[in-house]
Structure formats: structure tokens, C-alpha cells
Amino acid sequence: MAEIPLTRGQHIILFWEMLGKIGAPTESLLEKHKLPALLYGKEDAYLPIKNSIHFVETAARAQGITDCGWEIAKLYTVEHLTYGTRLQMANAPTLFQALRVACLRTRFEATNSKMWLEFHKSSLRVCTHLQGTAGHHHLEYPQWIQNILPIEIVRHFVGRRWAPETMAFEARYVPGLSVQALWPATRFLAAEKSSWIDVPVEYLGLTPINKERDDNTDLESALENPNSLIHSLRLLLPAYIDGKTPSLRDIADMANTSTRSLQRLLAEAGMGYRDILNTVRFEKAAHLLKETDIKITDIAMSMGYSSAAHFTRAFQNVAGVPPFKFRLFHRISAWKDVGLAESGK
Template identity: 40%
Template sequence: MIPFADIHNEVGAPTATLLSKFGLPTALQEKADHYVPILPAILFAQAAQRSQGITDIGFHASRRLQFCHRSDKLRTIISYSPTLYVALQQVCKWASLEDTNLHMWLERCDDRVRICSKLGGTAGMLHLEHSQWLQNVFVVHIVRQFAGSEWTPSTMAFEANYALGSEAQAFSPNTRILPGQEASWIDVPVAHLDLPSLTRDTAMETAVGAAALGQSLPFRQQPPPIGTEAISPGASPLWKARHAFVAQFGTAQTAVGRRRVNRSDAVGARRGRGSH
């Protein structure tokens, strides 16, 4: 929600008034980790775009999105994942940390894998491209934790059937845009799935330090188990950290294949920094 409000505010428009019109909180920065319903958030974004003559407000909001804007829990899950494939499994399992009605799954398509997303309870809703820009770019930032900061997908698909503005088209000329799909998705080469994390060593060093100080990890989730052996009194801090990681986290069960989407009527979206 915050990126859309910031864009509206920067053109000098009365942002608080427009937020209030759609029943949204006006002190967004003070409640950055709260949730708001997706429908009023989409209506706000569309009203801001239309009233201020902004083209592709979802695209502009997505450009403000960074990996550090994700929840602490999800960022740690990604950082501890040994490979991109494990990270994507975990993201599919824990997508609701970012949006309470966001569903994600993986699909194999020849030599590529699609990371798909869909918002439950939004069938027939207009202007979902505002949200879908953030959904897709969210995954791009995750892949970049393994493939490097310059990585871009060869294809980015939108469930919404809309035409991109010229600025959005020019921003990533090597990415093919597909509107009107059954879900939003980006694709990655299957060969990328074995890429190791570029930040895992730093995460493990943090875990070692926490174990040495007798501290616990900040949440309960993990990549596939490393082992279930008991910790011996003389175990190294690194082993203690790895064992604690196993004990506190759960394993993703997502397969590379289409997952059934839960059509729940619950409509809510996480409004954090870079969220809806």
C-alpha cells in the first residue's frame, strides 16, 4: 500500500483524503506491518492513477520494491535456503506472510519453471495489474538472491488483461510481457534451480553467533531437514545453529506442478513496505 500512497503524495495530491474515501488508514508508515483488504487498496491505486494522470502506477510502485521490504521471516527463509529451488518451495508455502490471500505454486514448462501467483477471492475484479506488478517483481527479487542483482526473467505474465505503457515496455526490453493469463507468473531456467544462495553464508554466520550466545532463531520454518540427531554437549556452534534451524522450521511440500488454488472469500492483503 505504501508505494502507491507515496507516488500519489509526491505529485502533491491529498493522499490522506483519498485513503479515507476508501476506508484505508491514513498513517501508513506507523502501521507498516498491518493488513488491509485488497479491494479498497486496488480502488485507491486506480483512483490515484486516474485522478493524477499517472500511467502504470503498479509498474512505478513495483520499481520501489526491494528485497529488504519483505517480512523479516520470509527474508530469513530465503537467506537460509541452500538453493533457488528450495527457496521457491518455501516462498510457495509461506506466501501468505506477504499477502494473506496470496497463493503461489510452481509449474514446469519444458526447460523453464514458472513461479505463479494468484489472489484468492478476486475473480472478475478489475485493475488487478496494480497488484500483479508487485506479485511478479516480488519473485524477481527472490531469484536475484541466487542469480545476481542484474537478473531479469525472459517472460512476465499478468492475469489482468491490460496494455502496458511505453515506459514500462522500455524499462525491461528483453522481457516478454503476456497479459490475460490464467495466473501471474515469471519464468526461470530449470538450470537455475541449483544456484546457491548469494547471502546464505552471512545468514549462517548470524545463526552461529546466535547459537554461541544461546539465542533462538527468530521464527519457525526451514529448508529440507539436515538431520534429526541429538546435539552433543561438545557440538560446534555451527552444528548447534544448523540443528536449531532444523528443529524450528517446517519443510515445504510444494511440487513442480500446478497447485490447486483455494478460492477463499477471505480478501486481505499484507500492507507492509512494498506490499499492497
């Protein structure tokens, strides 16, 4: 039996709200396209993609809105993702991990969405595809959102002004000149096998910019929500990294809770205890790679790994690049910053 491709109501609500602000009628148009006449509170409900695209196209044409996909996409931020996706992304230690979360969670945004990562020369290509939509018109609307999502994720780690060198669409579509003018550093491609953007590999090991932390969170009170729990563990565990680390049962005892309750809270955030241990090890190793000249083998041993090869595999799984490249990228970036500072004197 064929599946019905569905999208989260949040994506249609963005356009629906935009129409409301210009006084455009929507109720009859939604009903005409067999969609709910009222969308209030239906951000996490699912709607048929085909009908949704037809609604957007009809309304955009009636209101004279050009490049409608962009008009919707520019309203889109990471805050519009599902709660579960935001929770897991908030705990991603690096850009690479955040993009992997997006890939794993993409079907919660659209049931026929596929998102994957490919290394391409000196970049990581973030690809998306809506399965079962061959022959559909105006797929540039959802494809704009598909491309904006990884761009927004990258900006959380690189800065708000970042833009990809290339943005590709599956649809036979290229943005109008007025939209292209807003993306002066970006080349647009049409009729590709998937929608995609390229992210420089040297960005993959970056940590979030200005991530707010409450260093006063204690382990027991942190059990009230998964994010606080993970944060408190990331404060606690560095003290044990160079020796014997506490077991999950030990942590549960410290928090005055059961092992099962602890596992449930971690699962809610999409993480296991070993994931958090690996994150803490990565953060310590990243600091040593950036700030010291300690040999990679010695760093591996100090982190409790049995070999440099084991450490390299674990580090690359988090950062997307091996330790020696991570150190090299950081040194090059630091040299560039010094050069810019000196040239500004």
C-alpha cells in the same frame, strides 16, 4: 461465511510514500476508500485488497501516473517481505528452496494469494493467483508485485541484471511502451490463467550471491538469534557428514541449552534439524559434483545415504534437478565462462 481478501499494509505504504514525495493529498482519499487515514507503522497490518486497489487507481488517475503497478513494483524488494519470510529465505541453500519458501509464505503477504511452481519444458514456471477477485478491475497493480517478487528472488542468486524471457498477467493488461523499453529481453502476455514468470531449470541449484558469513560464530552465542544458530550448525556439521552425525540432544548439550529451546529457535527460522543436515549434505555433494569427477554413487555413499536413488531424491528436493543434471549445467556454464574469457583476450 465469505472471507475478506486482505493485503499487508507494506504494499500500500510503498504507493502512499510515493504520493507523499510528490506532495499529493492522501488522508482524505484513504478515508474515502474506507482505509486508515494514517499508515505509519502499519507495514504488517492487513487492509482490504478491493479498497486498496480502488485507492491506488483513484490516486494514480488524479496525479496522472501511468502504469501505476510498475511504479509500485519497482520500489519492491525482498526486504519488504515479512520478517518470518525473510528469515526463512535467508537460510535457503538454493534458488529452488527460496522459491519454495515464497510459495509457502505467500499468504502472509495477501491472505487470498496462491503461489505454486510448475515445471514447463526447460523452465520452472512461478505462478501466482489472487483467489476471489474475479471481476475486479486493475488487478495488474497487485499482479506486478506478484511477478516482481520471484524476479527479485532470482536476482539474489543470478545477478541484478536478470530478467525473465516472459512475464504474464491475469489482467487484460500489457505495460506501456515506455515500461516495455525497460524490459527489452522480456515478452509480456495478458489475460493468462495466472500471473507467472519462467526461470531456467539450470538456475535452480544456484546458491546466493555474496552471502555474508561470520565464520567466528560459536554455537552458544549463536543462540541469541535463529540465523546465527543455523549458520553455526552449518559450520559444525560438515565434519560429521561422513560418519555418525550428532543428535539434536547432542547439539543442545554442545550449546548449553535444552532440546526444547533449540527446537523453538529452529522453528522460528522455519527449519528443523534434519533440514539443516540435508542442507549441509547438499552443499558438500554440490561441491563434489562441480569440482570432481567422482561417480554419483560414490558421492551418495560418502554422504551417508543408503543408495544412489535415495541420494538423488534428497538432492533434487533441494536443487530442483537431479545430481547428473546439476553437474551438467555447471560444466556447461564453466565452459561458457572460459569461452567468454578467451574471446575477450
